[in-house]
Amino acid sequence: MAQALAPVTALLLSIALLIVGHGLQSTLLPLAGSQAAFSDVAIGVISSSYFVGLVLGCVGAPYVIMRAGHIRAFAALVSLMSAAAILHPILVDPFAWSVIRIVSGFCLAGFYMIVESWLNEQASNENRGKVMSIYIVLVYAAMTLGQVSITAMDISTFVPFAVASVAVSLAVIPVSLTTANQPAPITVVRFRPVKLYRTSPTALVAVLLIGVTQGGLWMMAPLYAIQIGLSTDHAAFFAATLVGAGALSQWPIGRLSDRMDRRYVLLGLAVAAVVISLIFSTLTISGLGMALMLALMLGVATQPAYAIAASHGYDYAEADEYVETSSGLTLAFGIGSAVGPLCASLVMARVGPSGLFLQVALVQLVMGGYIVSRLFQRSSLSTEEKTDYDYASTAQVGSVITPEPLDLDDSLVIPPEEFPAYEHETENVEEHVVEEFFPDASNEDEPEAGPLKTG
Incomplete structure (x- = not known):
C-alpha cells in the first residue's frame, strides 16, 4: 500500500488541506450569517448557491x-477559491x-475532477479500489476536521x-511541486x-431526492443547532x-x-429517516448529548443512501456506461x-428550526413511496447479476471522470501457438485477425464516443 500511495502522496496532501478549508467554511457561513442578522431564507439561498456552482462546475470545469x-x-481554481x-x-x-459561494462550488467541482482523474490514472487495476477508498475516507476525515x-x-x-x-491556498503547493505525470486530457x-x-428510474429519482435531503441537512444543521x-x-x-x-455507516450498509x-x-433507510426526523421535529432537544445522539441516528439513516442508490444504478448499467452513469447521478445529486x-x-422561516426535519421527513416519505411503486414494476436482480458495492465509486464527494485505464497485461497477449496461419497477402492479415478474435467487430461501425475519456 505504501508503494501504491507514493505517487499520489502530494495529491492526497492537497486534498486534505483544501477540504479542511471547505469544511470550515461550510459550518462557518450559516453561523456567521446568523450573527450578521441574515434571515433564514438568505442563509438558505447562500447555502444553495454553493451547489449551483458545483453543478455549473461539473459542466464547465472540463x-x-x-x-x-x-x-x-488546479492552481487557478484553488487560488480563486x-x-x-x-x-x-x-x-x-x-x-x-x-x-462567492457559486464561485467556490465551481472551483471545488473542478478540483474534484482534476484530483480524481489524476488518482485514477496513477493507480493500477490491482490497487485502484484501495487508493480511491483511501481518498474518500480522507475527504470525509478532512471535512469533519474542518467542521x-x-x-x-x-x-x-x-x-x-x-x-x-490559508488552508485552501496551501493546497496548491504539493500539486505544483509534484513530479508525478499529469493525466491524459479529458473530454x-x-x-x-x-x-x-x-x-434505472429508482436510482435517478432517489439520488435527486437524496440530494434535497442531504443538501438541506449539511448546510442548515448549524443554523438549526444555534436556533x-x-x-x-x-x-x-452537531453538524460534524x-x-x-x-x-x-456507508460500508456496512x-x-x-x-x-x-x-x-x-x-426503503428501510427512508423509513428510519422519516421516524427520526419526526422525533427531531417534536421533541424538545435538551443539551448537547441528546442532540448528538439524534444526529448520529439521522446521519446513519440519511448519509449512506446516495451510495446505495448509485450502486443500484450500476447494477442495471452496462460496463461501458459506468462513467456516464456516475456523472449523471452526480449532476442529479447536485x-x-x-x-x-x-x-x-423557507420551511424553517415559517415553522421554526424544526422545519428542517419536517422537510427531511416529507422528502424521504416521497422517496419511500416511489420506491414501493417501483417494487411492483420491476423484479429484483439476483446476487450474481448485481455489481459489488464499491465504496469509492458510490461516494458523492465527487465524480470519477475517467474510465479505468486498460492494462496491457499478459491476459491480452495472444500466444504464438494460438495465432492463426493465413494464406493471404500481408496487407490483409489485420482484417482476418480481427475477424478471427473479434467476430462481432465491424469496420463500418465507429465506436460511440464515451462521455469522458482519456486520450
Missing part, C-alpha cells in the same frame, strides 16, 4: 482543464455571499475566514437524464456528527445491499442539493 492542463487549472473565502468578511451581504476546527476560533472575527483561505461530460431514467439554543461550538459538533456517522434488493435497503437548503430555509 473546458478549463482542457484549455490549461491539470496543474495550471482561496480569494473567494477571504472575501466573505469583507463583503458582508447575502447577495455577495451567494455569488470541528471552528470550535477553536471566534466566528465574530476575521480569523476563521483567514484560516479557511466533456454527457448528461442524458432520459437514458439514465430508462436504465435551539446550542452554542456555536456545539453546533459545529451528521457527516461522520454517515461516513462510518453498502455490503448489506449486496445481499438483498438494494431498493429494500433504500441539482437536488441546490434545492434542499433553499426549501429548508
Whole structure:
C-alpha cells in the first residue's frame, strides 16, 4: 500500500488541506450569517448557491482543464477559491455571499475532477479500489476536521475566514511541486437524464431526492443547532456528527445491499429517516448529548443512501456506461442539493428550526413511496447479476471522470501457438485477425464516443 500511495502522496496532501478549508467554511457561513442578522431564507439561498456552482462546475470545469492542463487549472481554481473565502468578511451581504459561494462550488467541482482523474490514472487495476477508498475516507476525515476546527476560533472575527483561505491556498503547493505525470486530457461530460431514467428510474429519482435531503441537512444543521439554543461550538459538533456517522455507516450498509434488493435497503433507510426526523421535529432537544445522539441516528439513516442508490444504478448499467452513469447521478445529486437548503430555509422561516426535519421527513416519505411503486414494476436482480458495492465509486464527494485505464497485461497477449496461419497477402492479415478474435467487430461501425475519456 505504501508503494501504491507514493505517487499520489502530494495529491492526497492537497486534498486534505483544501477540504479542511471547505469544511470550515461550510459550518462557518450559516453561523456567521446568523450573527450578521441574515434571515433564514438568505442563509438558505447562500447555502444553495454553493451547489449551483458545483453543478455549473461539473459542466464547465472540463473546458478549463482542457484549455490549461491539470496543474495550471488546479492552481487557478484553488487560488480563486482561496480569494473567494477571504472575501466573505469583507463583503458582508447575502447577495455577495451567494455569488462567492457559486464561485467556490465551481472551483471545488473542478478540483474534484482534476484530483480524481489524476488518482485514477496513477493507480493500477490491482490497487485502484484501495487508493480511491483511501481518498474518500480522507475527504470525509478532512471535512469533519474542518467542521470541528471552528470550535477553536471566534466566528465574530476575521480569523476563521483567514484560516479557511490559508488552508485552501496551501493546497496548491504539493500539486505544483509534484513530479508525478499529469493525466491524459479529458473530454466533456454527457448528461442524458432520459437514458439514465430508462436504465434505472429508482436510482435517478432517489439520488435527486437524496440530494434535497442531504443538501438541506449539511448546510442548515448549524443554523438549526444555534436556533435551539446550542452554542456555536456545539453546533459545529452537531453538524460534524451528521457527516461522520454517515461516513462510518456507508460500508456496512453498502455490503448489506449486496445481499438483498438494494431498493429494500433504500426503503428501510427512508423509513428510519422519516421516524427520526419526526422525533427531531417534536421533541424538545435538551443539551448537547441528546442532540448528538439524534444526529448520529439521522446521519446513519440519511448519509449512506446516495451510495446505495448509485450502486443500484450500476447494477442495471452496462460496463461501458459506468462513467456516464456516475456523472449523471452526480449532476442529479447536485441539482437536488441546490434545492434542499433553499426549501429548508423557507420551511424553517415559517415553522421554526424544526422545519428542517419536517422537510427531511416529507422528502424521504416521497422517496419511500416511489420506491414501493417501483417494487411492483420491476423484479429484483439476483446476487450474481448485481455489481459489488464499491465504496469509492458510490461516494458523492465527487465524480470519477475517467474510465479505468486498460492494462496491457499478459491476459491480452495472444500466444504464438494460438495465432492463426493465413494464406493471404500481408496487407490483409489485420482484417482476418480481427475477424478471427473479434467476430462481432465491424469496420463500418465507429465506436460511440464515451462521455469522458482519456486520450
